[in-house]
Amino acid sequence: MNTPPAAVRPPGVTDYTISEYMFMYGELRGDLVGPGGNITTEQSEIMTSNILSSNGITSWSAFYRVINYCNTVIDLAPSVLKEDPTFTQTQLNNYLSEALAIRAYMYFTLARTFKDVPLKLDATLSDKDNFQLPTVPQNKIFDQVIKDLNLAEEYAVESYGNTASNKGRITVYAINAMQADVYLWMENYEAALTAAQKVTKSGKFQLIQASSSWFNRVFAQGNSSESIFEFQYALQNLNPFYSMFLQRPEIVAGSDVFEQVFGIDYANAANFDIRGDHASLIPGTNEIYKFTGLDATIRKSSTESDTHWFVYRYADAKLMEAEALAELNLGGDALIIINEIRGRRNAIDATAKLVNPLIKDDVIDYILAERAREFAFEGKRWFDVLRIAKRNNYERIEILINMALSSAPANQQQSIAAKLRDPNSHYLPINDYEMYTNKALIQNPFYK
Numbered sequence: 001m002n003t004p005p006a007a008v009r010p011p012g013v014t015d016y017t018i019s020e021y022m023f024m025y026g027e028l029r030g031d032l033v034g035p036g037g038n039i040t041t042e043q044s045e046i047m048t049s050n051i052l053s054s055n056g057i058t059s060w061s062a063f064y065r066v067i068n069y070c071n072t073v074i075d076l077a078p079s080v081l082k083e084d085p086t087f088t089q090t091q092l093n094n095y096l097s098e099a100l101a102i103r104a105y106m107y108f109t110l111a112r113t114f115k116d117v118p119l120k121l122d123a124t125l126s127d128k129d130n131f132q133l134p135t136v137p138q139n140k141i142f143d144q145v146i147k148d149l150n151l152a153e154e155y156a157v158e159s160y161g162n163t164a165s166n167k168g169r170i171t172v173y174a175i176n177a178m179q180a181d182v183y184l185w186m187e188n189y190e191a192a193l194t195a196a197q198k199v200t201k202s203g204k205f206q207l208i209q210a211s212s213s214w215f216n217r218v219f220a221q222g223n224s225s226e227s228i229f230e231f232q233y234a235l236q237n238l239n240p241f242y243s244m245f246l247q248r249p250e251i252v253a254g255s256d257v258f259e260q261v262f263g264i265d266y267a268n269a270a271n272f273d274i275r276g277d278h279a280s281l282i283p284g285t286n287e288i289y290k291f292t293g294l295d296a297t298i299r300k301s302s303t304e305s306d307t308h309w310f311v312y313r314y315a316d317a318k319l320m321e322a323e324a325l326a327e328l329n330l331g332g333d334a335l336i337i338i339n340e341i342r343g344r345r346n347a348i349d350a351t352a353k354l355v356n357p358l359i360k361d362d363v364i365d366y367i368l369a370e371r372a373r374e375f376a377f378e379g380k381r382w383f384d385v386l387r388i389a390k391r392n393n394y395e396r397i398e399i400l401i402n403m404a405l406s407s408a409p410a411n412q413q414q415s416i417a418a419k420l421r422d423p424n425s426h427y428l429p430i431n432d433y434e435m436y437t438n439k440a441l442i443q444n445p446f447y448k
Contacts, residue, residue: 019309026379036249053429070103071123097155098170104148111141115427134440167223174229177312180320189327196321205314210274210346216295222308231309241291242305253281263350280376331357
């Protein structure tokens, strides 16, 4: 997927790309990042749970712009069949599959971030359209997302005939990964397992064995055998992270992430998790390296900053499969998957856990820890922990609170813990500009 520019935003609000929003929504409230020397006030406020509806990061306009692109294709593309004799029904179905899936993923992201959001399923084609749309409950958004994905799956292709398209456009496997993700949020574990295994049992993907070339193949080059769906950047369309993480670093890795997440083998420096040092980050400076490095020793230059944004990788499908298995009381099978990934990544003994497969929470915690190692800085951490914490009417809210407190300033810990006791605080407020222009909206009660 070639990333579009950010939508037109209100005056005085910083423009961000979809990838930047996804990074910030998934990481700023997590425990893997910390403030860089050039952190913005808006980023800092979200990081410390001091969030106001005036914060520009809470703008959702970029997402609704993409949604409207998708709605336009879905509404208007069928009429092209009557006008263009070279355009086939099969081609139309393939395009509709992509539009439905991308729309679904945009709504999925919005619902995880804001909870209740407006749902618009037809194209905005003129100023006479109705823009006064109320929010729809999160569970109804998820229902629509699944409806879209199931229809998209019917129309989807397995292959476009070339690697770049297979990884940068929507295939049936990208749809299956999305389905698994949404079903985990909906606590429908049988369906999540079925969707994840459509990917893991397809034979189309593989985990690359740890080696000196692993980082370059998976991240710097991208579109590897581990890739399911990546937002494509190129030399003519550079990613936005070189400045954010390196030139004027706004966000860095947390000060203890290297040791606590990836671990250190003090007895053997040659034994290390390949996802850590000069892969996810650089120890000492805590620079986030995943989106700027060329290999384990050389960075890309600013004019070569074409590392993709990774939406779904094969390890994600595997770990979603493991999570569904654990929730279905098949912890032993889940542990086999965890250990397979750890083996491929050369994870060290210091981060291994002796887990009783019959104790579900312990298996889930191990999966969460492995997801932190595997997907550090890929916009997943906050959503992963929130997804687990909220299950069974927030039975495990403490893991969310403990995560937030692990990186919170000492003088703000009590305040942050008190805020996070309210589930409404787990979602961002509706931006003031949206509230002003759409009178049908009702603000998240935590921010009133």
